[in-house]
Amino acid sequence: MSGLHARDYERMLDLVMAVLEHDDPESLWHLMAGHLQEALGCDTVIFAGIRVAERDGYAQGWAPHSMGPDVSEVIRRRVQQRHPLIAYMEAAGSSPVSVTQICDTWRNSSWYSEARRDYGTTHQLGVPLLGVPGELRAVSLGRRGDFTEHEVAFTARVQPLLLRVDRHVRELHRLRAAVADAAGATPPSGLLTAPAGGPSPPRHDLTPRELTVLGLLAEGLTAAGIGRRLTISPHTVNRHLEKVYRKLGTNNRVSAVLAAKRAGIVR
Template sequence: MSQLHTQDYERMLDLVAAVLESDDPAASGRLISEHLRTAFDCGTVIFAEVRTAQRSGRALGWAPGSIGAEAEHVIRRRVAQRHPMISYLAAGRQSPAIVSDICDKWRHSQWYSEARRDYGTTQQLGLPLPGEPGILRVVSLGRMGDFGRRELEFAQRIQPLLVSAHRNMREQQRLRDALAAATGAVRQVESHELTPRELTVLGLLAEGLTAEGIGRRLTISPHTVNRHLEKIYRKLGTNNRVSTVSLARRFGLVM
């Protein structure tokens, strides 16, 4: 039988609304973390990503905002210390877990002492976000006092939502990066200031002619052609024939 209360379902809806309303991937992780801190009545939330091969990690979100400057440092320290939740995730476990349930020595550990000293929290609940191989993601919630079975059930209920929210954050970031790259390329091409001779050389390059072939067509030496090409590469921000022709075609400089 479910132990969830009506208020828990209301908090789920609040979390859904927060995810749907946010269109800034950089802020989404922090917004979600703040909602989770309220929903679980806990002291800290860190939305962490750990890359196992590099033994490194980063923070995708955190609450309260005051721990932002420390969040990534904490993650890196926990990776180096081999925190029990990292071992839990690395073993392929995907269910939300209370850390004292997976670590018998939790209350006598360095992790417990540091969390209590630095944040006033004595218990942690880890909410895994399954993803691609080699990358571990977890939302770690810390509070003074224990998490109960109700909080664990609540975490299980919202886990699929958080997985989807993270995918949405990644897709938003991918689209933003693509837009930024395209906008940058447009500005680059619009301000290229290619001379008429350089545009001619670019057109012949797009036809597949070598430097020698372009030189014969224009009655100039291959050395002069290469000087033109160096200037074209510099102005377009490219460094080879293929990328230069591709960019030029994309923005209508050549056919």
């Protein structure tokens, strides 16, 4: 594996800090895409999901701004065409790989022609994100010119972080859906609205991250467990909990969960 430089580790640290300081699942991948584009000089960054049984797929892409809904149609077409990166993941390939490493006829393929025509890219690097039953997930990086051994090595070091970000985003979505369902579609800001004909509930002004931590607390997770789920330290979890206690007017975990349940914030 090609040796990494000090600047590479600085970029990894920047990625970690970006995740820890960001709690909006709707824009977290966009933030990560910007970091990957800068680090690897990419023209496109696409986060793709492939439903194996249905032979279908979807995507979110940036180049560097949103590539629009059409990119999901591109992914569906690639699934049907058995793009080399998809075939690689179906064969249990798990390491980052340049498409030229697994496809000898890349430059003569329709995939190459389409990518060059639509996005101006000539090479692709796939980063598998494993761990979702029945679905293949990956980051596809595209640019003009092939990826070097050093860049593939850098991507391999970043891969575990991307995997945890993927899990983190899905967990945030799950918790927000559960909170919204329990509270009757709570607004994203976390401020509760009064039910029809009922008294106005207290306004707790919990941030999205505090709502996420509170939701996991209500599920019975410890600070260490919440930290593992959200890829943050127990110390950071406790800092969030202190703010939750203050806003709910409580002073411990049990009373905070009870107060949140009475207010309809969690189940």
